[in-house]
Amino acid sequence: MGVPLNELKGATGEVLVGFKKQGVNTSDRLLGKSSTPQDRDALASAVGVDSTLLLSLVKRADIARLKGIGRVYSDMLEESGAATISELAQCSPTALHATLRRINAKRRLTNRPPSLDQVTDFIDQAKALPSLIRY
Template identity: 35%
Template sequence: MAYKITEIEGIGPKYGETLGKAGINTTDDLLDKCADKKGRKATAGDTGLTESQLLKWANMADLMRISGVGEEYSELLEAAGVDTVKELKMRRPDNLTAKMKEVNEAKKLTRQTPS
């Protein structure tokens, strides 16, 4: 399921407009254009955004593809050190749950953490 690009945490109207001018209006568009370094470099040149910012947003869009994650939990997962679906697959659930709780207590990113 594709989300509007502004549903990614940190992309507000200003960045949404900038990305929209580059043809990026949904999370799928972002993944299509920024999934690899070459695409991020081209998009950075087109938008004036940094490659590292585009990578962070692309990682969050990747995690948002998982049912039940959405924008809120994608940011929490990223803050807990999980950047991609592949990386999430490799994590031990008990360790990840503890790390997510620790990060959320410090940063208050979600109302509750998954259990």
């Protein structure tokens, strides 16, 4: 099912129109059409976007597969260095929780940063999901 692409940071109106023309309207469809570098190059060309921007959107679509992750937590995870399911699966819950709290203290992104239990759940979910992005 996935999330609508307009919920992904960086998905501008122009990009969304290009995706729609390619039949890509959810994060799951984006992941399905852009798992390999060749797929991403072809989609970037068809949509008329830079391949770097497309990869950023693909990484955000990847993290959107997790339950409980909205735009703010996604931004925090990206800033922490856990921008994909594979990267998140390798994290220590305590270390990532501390990092997310530091990021939020500095940037004040939310009044409710994820708890240690939530971070542990995100990591557990990531470990259970297959990796869909190939480099």
